[in-house]
Amino acid sequence: DAMVIQNPRYQVTQFGKPVTLSCSQTLNHNVMYWYQQKSSQAPKLLFHYYDKDFNNEADTPDNFQSRRPNTSFCFLDIRSPGLGDAAMYLCATSGGAGGPQYFGPGTRLLVL
């Protein structure tokens, strides 16, 4: 089945210790997205890639970076996690603009 996969499902890191979350897709979609979702809040878009073209949301902190080495994979790097970065991180893909986005199961990040 075509799908969006996120690893790990749960990640525990220490305050200030860099962490990388990964996402892969078998849908062969051009666009990949990273969202942050905190408890009882709406998912918030951090950035997206159209192919290798990186698009950062204006209010995404510099602490968050992303890499997309190929069509299938995308990584979210948090350079110095703070307690406020504890959240669910969702990866999504779409075939292009104006269509549905398909989400992975998410990675729950805990910062100690």
Next chain:
Amino acid sequence: DQQVKQNSPSLSVQEGRISILNCDYTNSMFDYFLWYKKYPAEGPTFLISISSIKDKNEDGRFTVFLNKSAKHLSLHIVPSQPGDSAVYFCAASAGAGAGSYQLTFGKGTKLSVIP
């Protein structure tokens, strides 16, 4: 400023009855609307969408209605089943160009279908 609002945090419905989930939006540039369902510890699952050129879209038990003048959309689930119990998110995107990649989500409505 919340551009997509789901004013009911929760909704309980008896199995077999209709569930109606509501969503309001403020940005008149939004022209594509989606509903997602989310179970605990899983990512949102795409359910159904509607373009602003339509006022209704149906897929099996799920129907989405769009009232552009009121900036309101609703999701009807008929008949409701216990497996429909989940959090439902309304989302919207705007036109062509960069805005069309960004989905703006509501905070969700938790639906409980009681057997």
